[in-house]
Amino acid sequence: MKMENNTEYLKAKRRVSQLKGFYMNLIAYFVILPMLFIINIMGDAGNWWVIYPAIGWGVLVILHGLSLRIGSDWEEKKIRELMNREK
Numbered sequence: 001m002k003m004e005n006n007t008e009y010l011k012a013k014r015r016v017s018q019l020k021g022f023y024m025n026l027i028a029y030f031v032i033l034p035m036l037f038i039i040n041i042m043g044d045a046g047n048w049w050v051i052y053p054a055i056g057w058g059v060l061v062i063l064h065g066l067s068l069r070i071g072s073d074w075e076e077k078k079i080r081e082l083m084n085r086e087k
Contacts, residue, residue, distance in 0.1 A: 022064050
């Protein structure tokens, strides 16, 4: 029983670490992107280069979030499937 509790704890700790990474990425996106926007306006308002990091980084943030949402469910199903196969 203690092994299960330890395993569950490690699993929860890993999940929290992954969520923390996602939230840090999201916060950085919403802090840094406005700064880039201001730099773009002040430096070269005719050329909207800020759109490229906004789209690129935005897509990566979305993929990061989806991997957390979908990835863990898939992992759990695969683990159960493999454990049942070995029985």
